[in-house]
Amino acid sequence: MTPHRHYRVDADGVGIAVNEWGNENDPVLALVHGGADFSRTFDVFAPLLAAAGWRVVAWDHRGHGDSDHAHLYSFEADLRDAVRVLDTVAPQRPIAVVGHSKGGAIMTSLAEAQPFRFRSFVNLDGIPYRRPGPDLPEYQRADAMNTEITAWLEHRRRTATGSRKPGTIEELARRRAQMNPRLSKEWLEYLVTVGAREDADGWRWKLDPSMRMGGFGPWRPEFGLFRLAGLGVPFLGVLVGADEPMGWGTKPHQVEKWMPRHGRLEFFEDIGHFIHIEQPEMVAEMALDFLGDPS
Amino acid sequence: MNTITLRHNRIELALHELRPAIGDGRPLLLLHGLGEKTPTTVPIDAESWSGAIWGLDFTGHGESTLPVGGGYSAEVLLGDVDAAINHLGTVTLIGRGLGGYIALLAAGARADAVHGAIITDGPGLTGGTYESSVPQVVRLMNQGETPDPYALHELSRDVRAADYALDFVQFSTANSELSEPINVSATYRPAWLEAVAAAPGVASLPISDALDLYR
16 A cells, blocks of 8 residues: 655655655554665555554665665664654654564664663564574685675775666566565565666666675674663564575574563564565564554 | 875765875875874875875765765775775775774785785774674764764774684785785784784784885
8 A cells, every 4th residue: 555644854964765654643653674675565564554553654764765875874874864763753752663674673773772762662584693694614604705895895896887777567576586585476566666766768676776785794693682682672573484585594592592571482484584575464463462552 | 186086886085196106116005094084295104115105085084075974884994995996006005093994904805906004003993892882873963074973973983893803814814915914003902903913914013114014
């Protein structure tokens, strides 16, 4: 369903596109997308939450969807942008939060930095445990990292003049299927119509072409895990069993001991990383049940 | 001073020639510290260098682009240095503080194009802690001029992990033609730099001797 409201928030000069579903006077539920995604991927899931009495607020991270392409990108910058949006819709007020993948990780960080903003938190397969990719012995790990760094630098040399490759809706959907192998052709083709723009020579994903999967840095995925144990808000973590390129592959036994007190962990063996798109009704029902009465 | 503008993604970088070559040898590239910019004259330590002497203004510093809305990382500054290397060819690097850390990253990432990296004292040498600390959500206002307050805030706290720094030492020593491609001249050594200085393939000579070594 097309969002009920669409507007932009200025985040220190970076324009952030916000989409909302539901009654404007209902309590706020922030719905946060993951890396390489955008808020319109919630076009089916968000209305299910809104129908239960929530004002669902989702925004495109900088460089994603309809938000500005920024000079620079970082996890901390995403956190700041999120706070700019929350300050607009619910300044200093506790809200319900549902975050998927990197969106779950960003909001886990925010829950440590600014716990007063949270009333409850559902994290959909956004609990990182290890680096994505195969487990390698030390000498191969170093080689792989060196190769990744070189590839990243070569990518940076090209992005000064680069733009995304144009194509038909079917072609863009096929490319995205590499990231979303479990999602239907019809859904991916729909995503092109809301996540890409049509130029004279074809459709192009709006995602900033300087963004790239993978990456390297001193940050360890486990850092996010350490924050979990200290969370003081009602917490529902959802993990999935079907391996996918975009998933972290985190399994319950790896994170159980880091769960916050009285936190709940659910595991779905046969569902993939995009659980809210594969089974929107089931996930909405579970989240709504956990979040309780909006008022 | 001859200044060239390089492009790194959406950033325009200022690369300054402080002095043309006075003899043979490759260029020396100066990397300034956090909140600094390329000096206008050749530092005394570098006067004896016979090749050309250049200095790069990092993103958000000096005459380079002031980005909107922050989002800095040491890895982005590594990309800045890579743009300079792409223009100058093989260089010797000497970095102050943060610039010293970036010199190390560049020596590892582009071992074939960095003929020695010298890490010296300067602003931003320490970096943040290894264990990720409480995330900071602050709003900073720039005055329309460099240095960018977001650069100062974010790059003074980026995680500097010893094991990560040692990866770059390993890449450098494995792929450089030099037996000691990294030199630590800094007096102050935070944990990551202590680990680097103790690693095989890393010298700890004074600046002038290190410049002689890489000449």
